[in-house]
Amino acid sequence: TQLLEQSPQFLSIQEGENLTVYCNSSSVFSSLQWYRQEPGEGPVLLVTVVTGGEVKKLKRLTFQFGDARKDSSLHITAAQPGDTGLYLCAGGRSSNTGKLIFGQGTTLQVKP
């Protein structure tokens, strides 16, 4: 079974702190996506990384794809209450059937 394991599962921090969320697998993925889901809404795509070692930045969020394309990380600098939500990583296969393997998610709470 192809699994994506996210850690930590829950994270509660104060506004202004930095944090990193990890997404790990024993399988190679051709692409890795990060989604954020707010309460009562569906997941929203934040970024897609496709090249081993790739780093993408989205304002205070930095995404990295591992060199072997088996893992990824999301780093948030100076977290804000608006960053609160469920962060999901999802891996795509090279056959690109469209199907994604989702991790269990990391619930982030940023307190003012």
Place this chain on the structure above:
Amino acid sequence: DARVTQTPRHKVTEMGQEVTMRCQPILGHNTVFWYRQTMMQGLELLAYFRNRAPLDDSGMPKDRFSAEMPDATLATLKIQPSEPRDSAVYFCASGLVLRTLRYNEQFFGPGTRLTVL
């Protein structure tokens, strides 16, 4: 602003009743996905369609769940009979999936929160 729409947003029903959830994918997308999300299991893929044809429904309990795409603008997920363990949030997502593309993006609807009493 193109979005995936889902109806109803909330549904409370009694065990044994039929439940139908509807989804309108984004115009031009050729693939539609149905997911179920619970605290315990996270986001699970139930079924997905390409150009209205079912590609994979192995994640769906066959005896009570059925998914269809009557036309390109409508996907349905039915549960009959419903059971309390079906209580969850059901998401529909759509995307444009082409083998010439290295990856695809999925756009999610707001979900249907189902409670079966």
